Amino acid sequence: MKFFIDTANLDQIKEAEALGVLDGVTTNPSLMAKEGITGHDNILKHYIDICEAVEGDVSAEVISTDLEGMIREGEALAALHPQIVVKIPMIEDGVKALKYFADQGIKTNCTLVFSVGQALLAAKAGATYVSPFIGRLDDVSTDGLDLIEDIRLIYDNYGFETQILAASVRHTMHVINCAKIGADVMTGPLSSIKGLLNHPLTDIGLAKFLADFKKGN
Ligand code: G3P
Numbered sequence: 001m002k003f004f005i006d007t008a009n010l011d012q013i014k015e016a017e018a019l020g021v022l023d024g025v026t027t028n029p030s031l032m033a034k035e036g037i038t039g040h041d042n043i044l045k046h047y048i049d050i051c052e053a054v055e056g057d058v059s060a061e062v063i064s065t066d067l068e069g070m071i072r073e074g075e076a077l078a079a080l081h082p083q084i085v086v087k088i089p090m091i092e093d094g095v096k097a098l099k100y101f102a103d104q105g106i107k108t109n110c111t112l113v114f115s116v117g118q119a120l121l122a123a124k125a126g127a128t129y130v131s132p133f134i135g136r137l138d139d140v141s142t143d144g145l146d147l148i149e150d151i152r153l154i155y156d157n158y159g160f161e162t163q164i165l166a167a168s169v170r171h172t173m174h175v176i177n178c179a180k181i182g183a184d185v186m187t188g189p190l191s192s193i194k195g196l197l198n199h200p201l202t203d204i205g206l207a208k209f210l211a212d213f214k215k216g217n
Helices: 010-019 029-034 040-053 067-080 092-104 116-124 134-139 144-158 172-181 190-197 200-216
Strands: 002-006 024-026 057-061 084-089 108-113 129-132 163-166 185-188
Touching: 002 010, 002 190, 010 040, 010 190, 024 185, 040 057, 040 067, 057 108, 067 084, 067 092, 084 092, 092 108, 092 116, 108 116, 116 129, 116 144, 129 144, 134 144, 134 172, 144 163, 144 172, 172 185, 172 190, 185 190
Parallel strands: 002 024, 002 185, 024 057, 057 084, 084 108, 108 129, 129 163, 163 185
Antiparallel strands: none
């Protein structure tokens, strides 16, 4: 399973990259705003900075909601850097845009996916990635992992190449369960990646090894 970090914070992106396990980055307008990145030119520059900090795919989201606008914006984003993946919302014109970009050979990430039907449409339209938001489903008492499982089943039934990108991952158990189900990618905060490191028995064991070494030297 690929690990993407879901943030526009460059320090956190660099920290995850330095760990050596990062495969890409996802952003959205809310994450950009959280970092104080506003204004068209600053946002585009920030995407380039992110691409230069990591090796994998970097999702950059369009703001337009009509087909023409999504195509114009998406083409401009894709031209920024070869690592850019155009992030398109799951709406009617979004589906058309996914098909357009697939025909152009431009990578896409279909975002704001909350149902299997939406995921099926995204795959039919040729999306590179589909992003089911599991944390936000959990927030409304619906098991987000069930959605990942159902999409996996349907994509495998028909050999769809669209990669399941489990998004809105909030914690380590989301990461582990996505890996069990067979999500292709997960995107979450730095804490969901670095949290996988922690186990008290590792800390206790290491302290004992070091103490015993000191005794003998
Ligand atoms: O990748 C989607 C993500 O940015 C949404 O996460 O935690 O705001 O639901 P969250």
